Amino acid sequence: MNSPDQDALIRGGREKRKATNELKKDIMRFMAMNALACALVAGLIAPAETKSSPKKLQSCLEFKDMTKPRLDCYDAIVPPQTKLKPLPAELVVNDCRFLKDDDQRLICFNRFIDRPDPPKATSALPNRNR
Numbered sequence: 169m170n171s172p173d174q175d176a177l178i179r180g181g182r183e184k185r186k187a188t189n190e191l192k193k194d195i196m197r198f199m200a201m202n203a204l205a206c207a208l209v210a211g212l213i214a215p216a217e218t219k220s221s222p223k224k225l226q227s228c229l230e231f232k233d234m235t236k237p238r239l240d241c242y243d244a245i246v247p248p249q250t251k252l253k254p255l256p257a258e259l260v261v262n263d264c265r266f267l268k269d270d271d272q273r274l275i276c277f278n279r280f281i282d283r284p285d286p287p288k289a290t291s292a293l294p295n296r297n298r
Contacts, residue, residue, distance in 0.1 A: 221246060221261040222280040229281065239270055242277045 228241035242264070251266040264276035 225261070225277055225281050228277075233278070234271065234274055236270075239274050242273065246277070248273070 224245045225242060228238050228245070231238035231241055246262060246265045248265045248267075250268075256263065259276060259279075261277070261280045264273055264280075267273045267276055
């Protein structure tokens with residue numbers, strides 16, 4: 169049998185370990201919540217970048233179509249990368265970077281740019297048959 173002082177020390181040691189374990193659990197919960205928050209924020213930012221990319225790509229229209237300078241401009245906005253999986257049937261802007269051929273990448277990026285409609289031919293001359 170232990171003396172009352174020894175029992176108090178043993179209980180104190182158990183309580184310390186229990187408090188330490190609770191602290192560890194709290195830290196792990198905190199880290200898990202931070203990881204989840206980071207994943208959610210990254211998931212929200214990626215679609216926003218995808219939506220803004222077509223607007224950024226319009227700045228490349230200053231270069232002649234199907235030229236290396238325009239491709240370089242597109243690549244500066246959406247850097248080319250290699251992808252191991254096959255591309256989906258319907259591409260989004262960020263999928264263009266996985267195309268290896270320069271011409272294919274140019275054509276792909278051009279699809280996402282809203283080009284202004286060419287002016288319609290209308291008669292600007294007044295009707296003089298009055």
